[in-house]
Amino acid sequence: MNQAIKERDYFTDHDVLLDPYAYFEEMRPRGPVCQLETHDCLLVTGFDECVEVLRNPTDFSSLNSLASSAFPLPFTPEGSDISAQLEQNRDKYIGGDMVVTYDDTRHTNIRALISLMFTPSRLKANEAFMREYAEKMVSDVVARGRCELVHEIATPYVTMVIADLMGVPAEDRSVFEEKIAEGQTVGSIDDPDSPTDMSAVLFIAEYMGRYLQERAAKPGADLLSELATASYPDGTKPDLIELISLATFMFAAGQDTSAKLLANAMRYVVDEPGLQQQLREDRKLIPFLLEEVLRLEGSSKATHRLARRDTTIGDTKVPAGTQVIVALAAANRDPRRWGEDANEFKLKRPGIKQHIGFGRGSHTCAGAPLARAEVATMFNTFFDRTDNIEISASHHGAKGARRYEFEPSFIIRGMDNLHLELQAKN
Amino acid sequence: MAHIYLTDTEGREATIDIIAGNSLMQTITDAGFDDLLAICGGMCSCATCHVYIDEGQLAQLSQMNEDEQELLSLSDYQQDNSRLSCQLRMSDALDGLRVTIAPAD
Ligand code: HEM
Numbered sequence: 001m002n003q004a005i006k007e008r009d010y011f012t013d014h015d016v017l018l019d020p021y022a023y024f025e026e027m028r029p030r031g032p033v034c035q036l037e038t039h040d041c042l043l044v045t046g047f048d049e050c051v052e053v054l055r056n057p058t059d060f061s062s063l064n065s066l067a068s069s070a071f072p073l074p075f076t077p078e079g080s081d082i083s084a085q086l087e088q089n090r091d092k093y094i095g096g097d098m099v100v101t102y103d104d105t106r107h108t109n110i111r112a113l114i115s116l117m118f119t120p121s122r123l124k125a126n127e128a129f130m131r132e133y134a135e136k137m138v139s140d141v142v143a144r145g146r147c148e149l150v151h152e153i154a155t156p157y158v159t160m161v162i163a164d165l166m167g168v169p170a171e172d173r174s175v176f177e178e179k180i181a182e183g184q185t186v187g188s189i190d191d192p193d194s195p196t197d198m199s200a201v202l203f204i205a206e207y208m209g210r211y212l213q214e215r216a217a218k219p220g221a222d223l224l225s226e227l228a229t230a231s232y233p234d235g236t237k238p239d240l241i242e243l244i245s246l247a248t249f250m251f252a253a254g255q256d257t258s259a260k261l262l263a264n265a266m267r268y269v270v271d272e273p274g275l276q277q278q279l280r281e282d283r284k285l286i287p288f289l290l291e292e293v294l295r296l297e298g299s300s301k302a303t304h305r306l307a308r309r310d311t312t313i314g315d316t317k318v319p320a321g322t323q324v325i326v327a328l329a330a331a332n333r334d335p336r337r338w339g340e341d342a343n344e345f346k347l348k349r350p351g352i353k354q355h356i357g358f359g360r361g362s363h364t365c366a367g368a369p370l371a372r373a374e375v376a377t378m379f380n381t382f383f384d385r386t387d388n389i390e391i392s393a394s395h396h397g398a399k400g401a402r403r404y405e406f407e408p409s410f411i412i413r414g415m416d417n418l419h420l421e422l423q424a425k426n
Numbered sequence: 427m428a429h430i431y432l433t434d435t436e437g438r439e440a441t442i443d444i445i446a447g448n449s450l451m452q453t454i455t456d457a458g459f460d461d462l463l464a465i466c467g468g469m470c471s472c473a474t475c476h477v478y479i480d481e482g483q484l485a486q487l488s489q490m491n492e493d494e495q496e497l498l499s500l501s502d503y504q505q506d507n508s509r510l511s512c513q514l515r516m517s518d519a520l521d522g523l524r525v526t527i528a529p530a531d
């Protein structure tokens with residue numbers, strides 16, 4: 001029956017952008033793994049099936065994780081194992097020189113460096129700075145009684161936090177901010193031929209190269225120094241070019257996603273009946289809020305994989321060369337995994353930590369601990385400084401009939417802006 | 427080739443080849459053992475890659491850092507031979523390591 005409905009284009013349709021969840025529910029009856037009509041690729045909406053793909057880096061390459069599954073392969077796949085062909089064509093892929101697209105040993109090596117970056121002890125050491133900076137930003141807007149959360153708070157905040165952790169000199173930070181603000185989103189639905197523009201990334205890479213050389217000569221206590229002096233597990237030293245790529249990606253990857261998570265979560269805090277009060281009274285619930293929002297409105301809707309060997313997903317046969325949309329947002333609402341109330345907000349949902357809002361397996365988001373800490377710090381600061389937070393009805397309509405604009409991306413799920421009214425603490 | 431002996435939470439046993447440089451967590455998940463959740467992907471922040479190491483072989487492993495100790499101390503299933511498998515790098519010298527996946531908290 002559902003087959004009769006004309007399939008919408010996940011990569012370009014503006015209605016899908018407004019409500020990707022409705023699109024995924026339209027597609028779910030076609031099975032947890034289905035072939036799209038609009039593009040030559042598979043769409044995986046089932047939770048178990050998404051986890052299966054993400055945990056199988058042997059058969060599934062990450063080469064197209066940034067480029068997406070919307071484009072045909074730049075070569076003709078030959079045989080049951082196309083791993084060598086993939087590597088020969090790596091330079092044709094957007095982001096093919098970034099950690100998120102790496103496979104095998106090259107990825108394991110970089111991942112070993114990453115795993116030192118946001119350890120609990122490092123985040124704890126950075127807590128005071130994160131808190132102080134949040135206080136400063138929030139007290140300014142509370143004094144005014146209102147703010148636009150995404151541009152005035154969330155984005156500059158996450159930029160400042162990662163810049164500070166990495167050790168980006170204070171005088172360069174505003175240059176980066178401007179450059180990032182200029183660039184288009186990743187995975188733009190409005191530019192189907194070239195959805196991901198790397199100009200801001202290349203710009204930042206130049207600076208990172210300079211910093212890394214400076215820190216190698218004179219290390220400090222920051223992440224860039226740590227990278228500049230790190231070794232791979234086998235004791236060899238990474239090339240400068242690998243370090244530049246990693247530092248740049250770390251800086252860029254956490255900008256939009258973390259900022260959007262704060263805004264996505266704020267919607268629930270304000271509009272779920274009783275939730276704001278409950279969280280104000282018991283701050284220990286904030287981590288549960290974040291996990292449930294990451295499940296329901298995680299800021300990455302999907303990632304992509306490319307089968308490099310003949311393989312399977314569940315019972316579905318998948319030949320080498322097949323591209324796969326791993327629909328994180330659909331898996332996170334799969335009723336087979338989460339029950340019939342999968343679309344509802346439920347604090348402390350059983351098994352919530354297993355959502356795949358940060359992905360799973362070898363490429364699991366490296367910045368997840370930082371993202372969680374940033375957003376939790378912001379909520380604590382807002383709750384300390386205000387008695388009540390409201391969503392501006394003049395900008396977004398009344399409760400129950402809110403209107404939001406979303407970043408036009410097939411990767412990111414998040415609002416372009418969120419206007420709030422803030423009642424200062426008495 | 428050097429290998430480890432793994433027992434999963436249901437008592438199933440397997441012999442898995444070691445790829446030097448990979449973490450023990452990767453060694454186990456790449457072999458398809460789903461009951462090692464490894465939710466944080468090796469960032470030492472979830473403790474869902476908890477394993478027990480054969481007592482006699484513990485000394486062959488790298489020391490625990492504070493983060494690993496702290497995370498393990500929060501587990502209901504912590505034992506003297508507990509480790510987080512994402513914090514252990516494999517090498518041929520670990521040939522014959524006996525590892526059991528700990529129950530999930
Ligand atoms: C709420 C905020 C965030 C969300 C929802 C998110 C989501 C994701 C997802 C889904 C992946 C996996 C991609 C794949 O498997 O193909 C990923 C990878 C990654 N993320 Fe995040 N991310 C967030 C914040 C951050 C932050 C703050 C940073 C860094 C400061 C960061 C750095 C990375 C890196 C380096 C990777 C690549 C890891 C690898 O390939 O091994 N992310 N992220």
Ligand code: FES
Pocket residue numbers: 451464465466467468469470471472473474475510511512513
């Ligand atoms: S995988 Fe999370 S602590 Fe090891």
